[in-house]
Amino acid sequence: MKNVILTPNPYRDKNFQTVRDAMAVLKSAGIEPKICLPFDVDRSFELPKDIRFSKLDRELPNAELVICFGGDGTILHMAKTATRKGLPILGVNIGTMGFMAELESTELDLLAKLATDEYTVDKRMMLDVTVHRGRDIIFHDICLNDVVVTKGAVARIVHLAVKCDGVRAMECGGDGIIVATPTGSTAYNLSAGGPIVEPEARNILVTPICAHDMASRCMVASDKRVITVGLTMNARRNAFLSVDGGKALRLNMGDVATIKKSDLLTRLVRLKDRSFYDVVNVKFKNSR
Numbered sequence: 251m252k253n254v255i256l257t258p259n260p261y262r263d264k265n266f267q268t269v270r271d272a273m274a275v276l277k278s279a280g281i282e283p284k285i286c287l288p289f290d291v292d293r294s295f296e297l298p299k300d301i302r303f304s305k306l307d308r309e310l311p312n313a314e315l316v317i318c319f320g321g322d323g324t325i326l327h328m329a330k331t332a333t334r335k336g337l338p339i340l341g342v343n344i345g346t347m348g349f350m351a352e353l354e355s356t357e358l359d360l361l362a363k364l365a366t367d368e369y370t371v372d373k374r375m376m377l378d379v380t381v382h383r384g385r386d387i388i389f390h391d392i393c394l395n396d397v398v399v400t401k402g403a404v405a406r407i408v409h410l411a412v413k414c415d416g417v418r419a420m421e422c423g424g425d426g427i428i429v430a431t432p433t434g435s436t437a438y439n440l441s442a443g444g445p446i447v448e449p450e451a452r453n454i455l456v457t458p459i460c461a462h463d464m465a466s467r468c469m470v471a472s473d474k475r476v477i478t479v480g481l482t483m484n485a486r487r488n489a490f491l492s493v494d495g496g497k498a499l500r501l502n503m504g505d506v507a508t509i510k511k512s513d514l515l516t517r518l519v520r521l522k523d524r525s526f527y528d529v530v531n532v533k534f535k536n537s538r
Contacts, residue, residue, distance in 0.1 A: 251364045254281055255313045257288040257306070257328055259320030262344045266298055268319050268355045272342065275358050279365035284309045288318065288328050310335050315364065315519060321345020322395075322437070326494045329394050329516050338371055338517035349436050349533055352521055360521045370520045374433045375452055375473060376512040379493055383505050392512050393494040395434030399479050399507060400426030400459065402490045402498070407462055409485040413478045414471055421482055424461035426489070429454060429477055429509045433516075436530070444468045448526055454511070473511040480506045 254276065258269040269285060276283050286306040297303065310316075310331070317340045318328040325341040329350075332339040342358070343351030353360060363369055379397050381389035401408035410427050412420040420427075430439040432447040435455055440446060444457035445468060452473040458466040471477065481489055481503050490498040491507055501507065 251314050251367060252281055253312050253314045254283040254364065255309050255316045256283045256285045257316060257318050258285070259288060259324040260291055260295060260297070262320045262324065266301055268342065268344050272317065272358050272361055275361045279362040281365055288324060310337070313337055315340060317342060319344055322347060322350050323495055325350045326394055330392060333376065333514050333516045338519045340519040347533055349529070350518070352519060363521050372449065372518045372520055374449055374516040374518060375431050376514050376516055377429065377431055378510050378512040380508045381491065381499065381501070381505055382508065383502070389499050391493045392514060394431060394516050395437050395494050396428050396430040396439060397507065397509050398426060398428050398438060398492045399489050399501065401487070406487060408487060408489050409482040410489065411480055411482045412456055414475050419469060420456065420466065422458050422461045422463045422466040424463070424466070425459040427479055428457045428459060429479065430457065445470065446530065477509040478506050479509070
């Protein structure tokens with residue numbers, strides 16, 4: 251592997267020290283990486299003048315791998331971009347939890363394995379999300395972690411109806427609903443009381459958020475199912491839909507969010523031989 255892109259989160263990697271250290275390891279292994287910002291930064295943010303930044307769109311067509319430096323949010327953001335281009339991604343954690351990251355900033359020496367192709371690739375299920383307003387499609391996206399439909403910032407209950415293959419599966423009032431992948435099971439889904447599911451599994455998880463209903467429980471569906479979420483007929487307020495923690499879309503009465511397994515798979519590069527449960531034990535131990 252020779253064509254590698256490094257995408258550091260400039261707000262996480264102070265003075266870009268982690269990406270500098272990674273560059274040194276890769277260059278010693280015979281790899282000349284390109285450095286690209288994963289997103290636009292504020293005009294007031296001063297980039298270091300001794301680092302040459304390339305345009306991400308220009309480098310992606312020739313790349314073999316994207317290495318992302320940041321927390322889970324940064325990795326999720328880049329995962330969509332890399333997946334749409336058919337590229338694998340490797341995460342280096344310089345955030346807090348870092349569930350999706352393969353390496354910590356203290357393990358950069360392992361990047362040398364890329365030069366000799368000493369790595370494996372995990373394929374992770376994604377979700378396809380479409381919102382219909384009448385006959386019109388007003389929103390479409392893919393996600394690796396979750397789709398969240400919530401009440402927004404106002405302290406009130408939102409009433410939502412969930413269907414599975416067109417059949418009523420759940421109606422509940424509360425803070426909202428999470429529809430997650432197995433990869434997303436350790437994120438918001440877990441905080442809301444949903445189950446941890448091995449990331450290699452092929453399931454769609456539906457978890458109520460603070461449901462005002464004793465009967466509301468998490469539902470684990472097959473990846474062959476099509477999940478729809480909308481406001482119930484007696485709902486008095488709007489709801490808001492967010493994909494992988496992105497910008498919220500306002501849902502009106504009659505809008506329907508359709509969520510199903512995507513045809514795309516996120517490919518995560520692995521350099522260490524460890525089980526999913528090793529990761530769970532380490533991450534939750536460190537978060538205590």
